[in-house]
Amino acid sequence: MKKIEAIIKPFKLDAVKEALMNIGIKGMTVSEVKGFGRQKGHTEIYRGAEYIVDFLPKVKIEVVVSDEVAQEAVEAILSSAKTNKVGDGKIFIIPVEKAIRVRTGEVDKDAI
Amino acid sequence: MGLFKRTTLLGLLLLAIPSIAKAATPHIDSGDTAWVLISAALVMMMTPAGLALFYGGMARSKNILNTMGMSFVSYGIVSVLWVIFQFSLAFGADINGIIGNLKYFLLNTDINTVFKPTHVSVFAFAAFQLTFAAITTALISGSIVERVKFSSWVVFSIIWSTIVYTPLAHWVWGGGWLAKMGIADFAGGLVVETCSGIAGLVFALMIGTRRGFKKIAMPPSSIALTAFGAAMLWFGWFGFNAGSAISSGALASNAFLTTNTAGAMGAIAWMIMDWSVHKHPTILGFVSGAVAGLVAITPAAGFVNNAGAIVIGFIAGLISWVATGYLKYRLGYDDSLDVFGVHGLNGIWGMIAIGLFADPKVNFARGLIYGGSHQIIVQLIGVIATIAFVAAGTFISVKITSILTGGLRVDEEDEIRGLDIAIHTEKGFEL
Numbered sequence: 141m142k143k144i145e146a147i148i149k150p151f152k153l154d155a156v157k158e159a160l161m162n163i164g165i166k167g168m169t170v171s172e173v174k175g176f177g178r179q180k181g182h183t184e185i186y187r188g189a190e191y192i193v194d195f196l197p198k199v200k201i202e203v204v205v206s207d208e209v210a211q212e213a214v215e216a217i218l219s220s221a222k223t224n225k226v227g228d229g230k231i232f233i234i235p236v237e238k239a240i241r242v243r244t245g246e247v248d249k250d251a252i
Numbered sequence: 253m254g255l256f257k258r259t260t261l262l263g264l265l266l267l268a269i270p271s272i273a274k275a276a277t278p279h280i281d282s283g284d285t286a287w288v289l290i291s292a293a294l295v296m297m298m299t300p301a302g303l304a305l306f307y308g309g310m311a312r313s314k315n316i317l318n319t320m321g322m323s324f325v326s327y328g329i330v331s332v333l334w335v336i337f338q339f340s341l342a343f344g345a346d347i348n349g350i351i352g353n354l355k356y357f358l359l360n361t362d363i364n365t366v367f368k369p370t371h372v373s374v375f376a377f378a379a380f381q382l383t384f385a386a387i388t389t390a391l392i393s394g395s396i397v398e399r400v401k402f403s404s405w406v407v408f409s410i411i412w413s414t415i416v417y418t419p420l421a422h423w424v425w426g427g428g429w430l431a432k433m434g435i436a437d438f439a440g441g442l443v444v445e446t447c448s449g450i451a452g453l454v455f456a457l458m459i460g461t462r463r464g465f466k467k468i469a470m471p472p473s474s475i476a477l478t479a480f481g482a483a484m485l486w487f488g489w490f491g492f493n494a495g496s497a498i499s500s501g502a503l504a505s506n507a508f509l510t511t512n513t514a515g516a517m518g519a520i521a522w523m524i525m526d527w528s529v530h531k532h533p534t535i536l537g538f539v540s541g542a543v544a545g546l547v548a549i550t551p552a553a554g555f556v557n558n559a560g561a562i563v564i565g566f567i568a569g570l571i572s573w574v575a576t577g578y579l580k581y582r583l584g585y586d587d588s589l590d591v592f593g594v595h596g597l598n599g600i601w602g603m604i605a606i607g608l609f610a611d612p613k614v615n616f617a618r619g620l621i622y623g624g625s626h627q628i629i630v631q632l633i634g635v636i637a638t639i640a641f642v643a644a645g646t647f648i649s650v651k652i653t654s655i656l657t658g659g660l661r662v663d664e665e666d667e668i669r670g671l672d673i674a675i676h677t678e679k680g681f682e683l
Contacts, residue, residue, distance in 0.1 A: 184471065185530050186310075187540060187590060188577020191469040 141236040141248065142210040146201045147173065148221040148229040153199050159220035160203060163212050167252075169202040179227035198229065204236055204252050280364065281371035283500045288376045291495025295383035298488035299327045299390050305481025306543070307394050308680075310536075310589050313473035314670025315398045316680035322393035322402070326409045330386040333413060335359050338385060339378045341414075342421040343367075349429035352422050370498040380495060385421065388444045389413045394589035395452030398470075399462050399667055402675050404660045408653040412451065416645035420447055420638065435634045436610065436617040436627060438507065439496035441551025441602040442638045449596015450639050451646040453587060458650045459660050461586035463667055473680065475536050482539035486515055489546045493553040506614055507553035511546065514553075514565030518545020521569025537573070544572035544594050548602040552609065555617045560609035567605075568598045600635050607631040 148156055153170065160168065174195035181194040205213050214231055222228055241251040304320035311319040330338070336358055344352030355361075359378060367377040389409050396405075422428040424435055424443050437443060464470070472478060493511040497504035522541025527533040548568035549561055556564065575593035580586075587593060607628025610617035618624025654660050661667070666674035673679065 185526075185532065185534060186472055186475075186536055188530075188573070189470075189581070191471060193469075 141204055141206055141239060141252065143202060143204045143234045143236050144210065144213055144217070145232040145234065146217045146221065146229065147175065147198050147231075148201065148217070149223065149227065150197055150199045152221045152223070153201070155220040156201060156217055159216040160201075160213060163209070163216050165203055165205060165209070165213060167203070171200045171202075173198050173200045177227070177230070196227065204239055206249055206252070278366040278368050279371060280366055280373050281499075284371045284498065285373065285376050287500035287504065288372045288380050288495060288498055291491035292376070292380040292383055294488045294491025295380070295387065295495065296327075296488075298485050298492065299383070299387045300324045302481050302484035302488050303387060303390055305477045306485055306539075307397065307478075307481070307589055309474045309476065309478030309481060310394075310472045311397050312470055312670070313681055314672055316473045316477075316672065317676055317678050318402065318671035319393070319397045321676065322397065322400075322405050323390040325402075325406055326390040326393065326413075327386045329406065329409045330389050330413050331382060333410065334382040334385050335378065338414060338418045339381060341418045342385075343377070343381065343426045346422070346427040349423070349427075349432060351419055351428075352426050372498060377498065380498075381421070381425075384440060384444055384492075385413055385417055388417055388440070388448050391444070391448035391591055391595060392452045392455060394591040395456040395587045396459050397588050398671065399661050400459060401657060401660060401662050402671070404653050404657040407656050408455075408649055411652055412646065412649040415649060416451065416642055417443075417447065419645075420641065423637075424634070430634050430637065433633065434616075434627075434630050436555055436606045436615070436631065437551045437603065437634065438554035438615075439493045439550045441548075441599045441606075442634055445547050445550055445595045445599025446603065446635065446638050447599070447642050449592045449594075449599055450642040452591030453585065453596060454643050454646040455650055456585055456587045456592070458647070461584075462588065463664065465586045466581065466584070472536065479535055479539050482543055486542055486546060489515065489550075493550060497554060503554055503615065506557070510553045510556055510558055510561035511549050513558050513561040514549030514568065515542045515546040517562050517565025518542055518548070518569040518572075521545070521566045522573050525570065525573045540572060540576070540590070540594060541569040544568040544598050547595050547598040548605065550599070551602040552606045555606050555610040555615045556619075557609075557611045557614060560605070560611065560619075563609065564602060564605045568601060571597050571601055600639075603631045603635050604628065 175198055176194050176196055181192055181196055184191045184193055210233060217231055239251040240247050300323055304323040308316045308320040340354050340356035341352045344355045347353055361374055363373060363375060365374045367374045370377060389412060421443050423430040424437050489511055490508055494504040494508035497507055519538050519542035522537045523533045526537040545565035545568045548564050552564055572594045575597050576590045580593060606617055608619045608621060610619035610627055612618040612622055617627045620628055662671060
């Protein structure tokens with residue numbers, strides 16, 4: 141199993157969600173996060189006082205999938221989250237040892 | 253207040269012609285009274301609504317309530333002191349050009365008494381002037397928000413409005429020495445704007461900068477609130493300036509329109525600077541420019557025409573844009589919400605502008621471009637005297653306040669936590 145963490149632009153959330161649904165992924169966790177990469181932040185000016193705002197709003201999507209689906213999921217995110225502009229985000233793939241559904245106690249593949 | 257001198261001259265003329273003098277016996281005019289009372293209500297709104305929102309929105313969200321509260325509490329304090337003795341000291345019979353007497357103590361006078369040479373009662377005039385005394389005091393708070401103790405602010409409001417505002421109002425409007433010299437200050441270029449701006453700067457220098465000034469970001473809590481506050485100030489300013497004619501006639505109409513023209517021009521000037529230099533037309537800049545233009549036209553509204561108002565407003569926007577964006581950081585004083593940069597400097601500019609642009613067809617003053625050279629000298633004397641008097645008076649007020657309240661500043665922990673919770677146990681937002 142793999143956990144896929146994708147940090148994307150907030151306005152791309154719906155497109156990414158739809159792309160993942162289309163390949164049969166049934167659930168995901170989404171959080172509003174802040175951060176920056178090479179894109180850096182932006183400048184805000186109040187009466188001539190300049191503030192550099194480093195941390196930009198982003199959305200983090202977490203999904204856990206079986207190994208076979210992982211590559212397909214990554215591609216779905218790549219194609220749906222891409223704008224070709226700086227700041228599109230990153231995808232991290234992390235191995236998962238075990239998954240358990242709380243209600244039934246089902247494990248691994250049955251639990252995701 | 254231009255009307256005073258004009259009416260005085262008229263009165264002297266009428267005395268020479270007994271039959272006309274009889275017709276001009278002071279009386280209460282219902283039209284003038286209606287306009288002055290409405291104006292008083294408009295100006296009242298400028299403090300606890302207009303200024304409170306304008307300032308509150310610019311303060312950080314942890315200090316928004318404290319900032320608004322400072323406007324509110326000054327309004328309350330001056331409202332009471334004014335009817336007890338401040339109005340009398342400002343507008344009672346003149347003593348040596350320095351101060352008024354106590355003939356209106358507690359406003360204990362017949363309600364039908366006419367405030368000469370106007371055609372409104374002493375009460376209508378006192379109510380209108382009350383709102384000026386209150387907003388001038390409240391304006392100073394913008395220089396020292398986010399670090400001053402609330403108790404110190406309360407004590408300062410009491411002392412300062414008594415020993416600085418009241419005598420200055422007498423000098424300029426109450427028949428004092430500047431009035432006798434022929435100073436032209438229609439609605440408070442000296443009395444309100446220069447006065448609050450200099451007081452703010454002096455207090456800011458004495459109390460010191462906010463922790464983190466020039467090092468950490470201090471973003472406004474809500475520019476939306478600030479913009480709304482500025483709109484209310486602009487609206488109230490019609491009462492402020494057009495009401496200062498103390499009559500509902502032609503002079504009030506001139507003041508009404510020049511006020512609007514200069515406010516709009518100030519906003520446009522600031523926008524042009526922001527857009528061309530910083531590449532973005534900021535809304536905080538637009539509304540700040542409007543206030544700058546309104547400040548500068550305040551003394552001049554009843555002396556200049558609309559062409560003059562366009563120039564005054566445009567230069568006002570430029571002055572404040574430079575002062576708030578460059579001067580403040582270069583010189584290192586923390587005038588938190590730019591009372592000196594917006595009010596002080598443009599009060600001075602507006603006073604000088606009268607000496608340049610006063611149109612003799614509007615009122616008694618004649619500016620340089622209309623061939624008059626005398627007025628600008630009187631205006632400069634007024635400006636210099638006001639700066640010196642207000643700086644000294646404010647210094648004394650702050651020193652006494654500091655002694656009475658055991659220091660001026662909140663402690664470090666409270667300043668970092670925010671004054672809303674630390675002092676008032678309230679939050680402005682629960683988001």
